[in-house]
Each structure stands twice: as structure tokens, then as C-alpha cells.
Amino acid sequence: MTVETPNRVIKQHLIDPEICIRCNTCEETCPIDAITHDSNNYVVDVDICNSCMACVPPCPTGAIDNWLRVVAADAYSLEDQYSWSELPAEQELPAEAVETSADEAAAVSDEAAAAVADNDVTSELEGLPSTAAGASIPPWSAAHPYVNLYTHKNIATVTVAGNYRLTEADTDNAIHHIVLDFGELPFPVLEGQSIAIFPPGTDEQGRAYHARQYSIASPRDGERPNYNNLSLTVKRVTTDYDGKPVSGVCSNYLCDLQKGDKVKVIGPFGNTFLMPNLPHSNLIMICTGTGSAPMRAMTERCRRLTKNKAFNGKLMLFFGARTERELPYFGPLMNLPKDFIDINLALSRASDKPKRYVQDLIRERADDVLELLDDANTCIYVCGLKGMETGVIEALKDTVEGAGRNWPEVHAQLKSQGRLHFETY
Numbered sequence: 088m089t090v091e092t093p094n095r096v097i098k099q100h101l102i103d104p105e106i107c108i109r110c111n112t113c114e115e116t117c118p119i120d121a122i123t124h125d126s127n128n129y130v131v132d133v134d135i136c137n138s139c140m141a142c143v144p145p146c147p148t149g150a151i152d153n154w155l156r157v158v159a160a161d162a163y164s165l166e167d168q169y170s171w172s173e174l175p176a177e178q179e180l181p182a183e184a185v186e187t188s189a190d191e192a193a194a195v196s197d198e199a200a201a202a203v204a205d206n207d208v209t210s211e212l213e214g215l216p217s218t219a220a221g222a223s224i225p226p227w228s229a230a231h232p233y234v235n236l237y238t239h240k241n242i243a244t245v246t247v248a249g250n251y252r253l254t255e256a257d258t259d260n261a262i263h264h265i266v267l268d269f270g271e272l273p274f275p276v277l278e279g280q281s282i283a284i285f286p287p288g289t290d291e292q293g294r295a296y297h298a299r300q301y302s303i304a305s306p307r308d309g310e311r312p313n314y315n316n317l318s319l320t321v322k323r324v325t326t327d328y329d330g331k332p333v334s335g336v337c338s339n340y341l342c343d344l345q346k347g348d349k350v351k352v353i354g355p356f357g358n359t360f361l362m363p364n365l366p367h368s369n370l371i372m373i374c375t376g377t378g379s380a381p382m383r384a385m386t387e388r389c390r391r392l393t394k395n396k397a398f399n400g401k402l403m404l405f406f407g408a409r410t411e412r413e414l415p416y417f418g419p420l421m422n423l424p425k426d427f428i429d430i431n432l433a434l435s436r437a438s439d440k441p442k443r444y445v446q447d448l449i450r451e452r453a454d455d456v457l458e459l460l461d462d463a464n465t466c467i468y469v470c471g472l473k474g475m476e477t478g479v480i481e482a483l484k485d486t487v488e489g490a491g492r493n494w495p496e497v498h499a500q501l502k503s504q505g506r507l508h509f510e511t512y
Contacts, residue, residue: 094181098154099162100131100138105173105239106150108283108356109297110512113142113151115473123165126292130168144223147281147300147356148235156180220476221509222359222502226466228368229361229505230307233275237353239298242285245269247348248316253415260413261323262377263342264304267350268316276317277307278384279361279468279510282354286337298353299337302470302510304380306388320380320415360468360508362388368400369465371456373445373479375407378471379415381510382406385468386428393427402428403452403459405445407471409436429455446478453486460487460497466506473511 102113102122107129114122114129121135122142129150143152155177157163163175225232237243249266276282283298290296304310305318323342324335344350362370362385370389372382382404392398408414411434420430431452433443449456459465460483469479484494501507 095159096156096180097133097159097162098138099133099157100136101153101155101163101168101174102129102131103150103153103174104128104171106148106235108148108150108300108353110147110300112145112147116142116145125169126290127294128169128171130165132165133162144359147358220480221469221507222505224505225359225361226363226368226505228364230277230364232277232280232355232358232361234280234354234356234358236274236355239353241353243269243272243274243352245272245350245352247344247346247350248310249346250342250344253320255412258410258413259325260376260409261325261342262413262415263321263323264415265319265321265341265344266305266310266316267319267352268314270315272315274315274317274355275307276303276355277361278303278388279381279508280355280357282317282319282352283356284337284341285351285353286340288336296336300356301341302377302380302384303355304383306384306391308391312391320377320383322377359505360470360510362468363464363466365464366392366398366400367464368398369402369459369462370400371403371405371459371465371467373405373449373467373469373471373475375445375471375475377415378469378475378510379406381468381470383416386423390423390427400464401459403431403455404428405431405433405448407433407435407445407475410434411437444478445475446482449479449482450485453489456483456486457490460501463504463506466508467501468508468510470510471512476509476511 109124109129111124114124118139118141119135119137121132123130123132146152153174155174157178158180161178246268247265248268251264253262253264254260281300281302283300285298286296288296301319301321303317304320305316310316310318319341321338321341324338325332327333360381362368370385372385374382386402386404389398389400389402406414411417411432414432423430431448433445433448434440435442435444469475487494487497498507
């Protein structure tokens, strides 16, 4: 127990509003609900936060990793943080300020670690994904990512090189493939990273819209090889999760873009959802809808390497959609050689086939999945709606335990080796 001392100094955990892209990752990750938000900012409650650090690794921008030394009695309130457009300068501390002792800091650290551990254990026992279902580190061989090259203070303006609808025109699921040309602006990216885009206009309070995050759908050498461009996979949002009519601010803006239009971009973001950089790596890719974007990037990277015999690993894809006609990249995907990629389509509303979800197909292919899992060169990537995490984890758990293995041990090993990654929204 910490004894309260007058003028005691703490390191207050704060989120930088200039870098934050409001992706909600930190709030979803925090095991003790210390992070919340309003229409302006994401904030950390100093009375709840125990510095467990669970929220730091998943943050794609690093906005979460800020600590200011303040007198505990004068710590910034939630109301203070909600009003910020930038972080305040560090306070000048009084001469009689007392720093937290090493023993107190260690006690807080141990208490925080125990809280995170308890949360993870409880989640595993309930059969649900823990607060960190995937790894917080990339595969050891992953190439070095660049992040935050362009920020709110240094926005990149790029040109639309193309905008193509991927799904049939008479389907409700309007998904577009959008190519952005960066010209001479340096913007190095890796498969699995993302960017954020500013839609024009203002919200109901008259404030400029926050940037929206989108996964990159092209490999590191560009949508067109050796060109300084990249692509996005964007679904036009016309209803909310409850089916009520709504017009997605950024998705509709992007889907309506014309060739030659200018777009404001920041990023790139992401330093963990990265593919291994070895020729004999294996990838298990699990996705739904626009979650196919990073999978397309990784698959195309491997396809290009295969031409030069620089990749000889195995690719296994579990791809979920309502029907084939609503599945983005269906045509090009079906043209890939079967000895290059093992494709498993989970269609939930096909008129001539039983309803299937990605977790159903993982169970059906359990022997093949397990064989790949047993190879230390295999990494697993999951991207799509947040709700798919539970089903995928349960399917992997059933696959491992069906072979008489201990799932918590395998799960922990996959995470510690940077081999299991989730990017859900």
C-alpha cells in the first residue's frame, strides 16, 4: 500500500491527441477500463490506471506511450484531457516534490502485472480471447517498419491513381480498390501496415473530422511494382451494426473519389502485424470482407518473390463472405495456382451451399492447420470484424486440443514468438 505524501510526484499516463487516430485499440485492450473517450479525445483516468502497459504495444501510432511527471494532487483530470488539442508541457515541479520511491514503483509494477495475468487467465478459462489474443511483437525476421513519417503536423497530400469497384454492382456490399500515388514523397510501407485518411468537412461540433485508419492492400514495392503507390480496400458504409441507415463519413468519401483527386494522409502505422522475411516462411491467413486487405498484400508479396524463386513457403487462406459475388478480389484469387496458395472460402449465404464461417473451415482442415502450426516458420494473421476473434481462437483451441495438446501453452508460445497476430475492428 502506497502512503500518500504531500507533493508526491507520479508519471501520469497520457494519450497524445495530435498523433492518436481514434482507432479504439487502447480502450479495447485496457484490462481495467482506465481508458475512455468522447467525440474529441481518448483519455486515461489517473485514478484507475496502474501502469500495466497492456495498451502500449497494440497502439499503431505510439500516441499511447506518453508519460508526464506531475504532482499527484495536480494530476490532469479527464475533463482536462478531453479539451486538449495537444499534450501540455511538463509541469515545473516544486522544490519540495517527492519522487515515487523504487520500492513503491516496484510494488505498483507487480500489482499491475498480476492484474493483467489474472485477466488473461480468466479469459482463457471462459474460452474467450484474452485482452491480448495475439502477439505484441512481430516475427523475428520481419523487416524494419517505418511509422509516423507523416503526422497531424506534417500531412502528406497524395493523388488518386484509380478507384475500382471489386464487388458486383447489383450487390449491397460495395467494396472498392483505391490506388493512391505518393509521387516523390517518401512513404515506405510493409505488408500489414496501415495509413489514416482525413475526410473533408466537419462534425456536428464544427470540428474537422478525425483521420480514419485503413489497412494497406498492396506489397512493399507498390500496387504497381516499383512505383511509389499503394492500394486500399474500402467498403462503402451505408448501415450501422444494427442495420440502421447511416452514411460512413470516410468510406463514402473514399468510394466516391475520382482519378486525379487529392487525399490527405498520415502514417504509416503498425509495427507488429508484419510478415516474416524468410523464403521458407508459411502464412495462415484468416479474414472476412475488407479484412482481406493485408492478406492481399502478403499474398502478392509472396507471388512476386516466387517469380524469382525467393519464396518457397506455404500459404493457407481462410476467407469469409456472404457470397462469392460479395467477396473482394474473387476473380484474381481464383486464378492463383493451387500449389501456390491453399484457398478455403467460407460462404455464409450461398444459395447452393451450407452456411460456413471461417472457424468452421479451420476445424474441417484441422490436420493441415496443425501441421503448419507445428512448424516454427508458420505465422497466423487474422483480420476482420472484432467479433471473429472469439470464433477463430476457439477453432484453433479445438484444433490443438483435438491432437491432445495443451492450448494455453501453445497459445502463449505463438504470442511470445510473434507468430499469432490479430487486426480487428
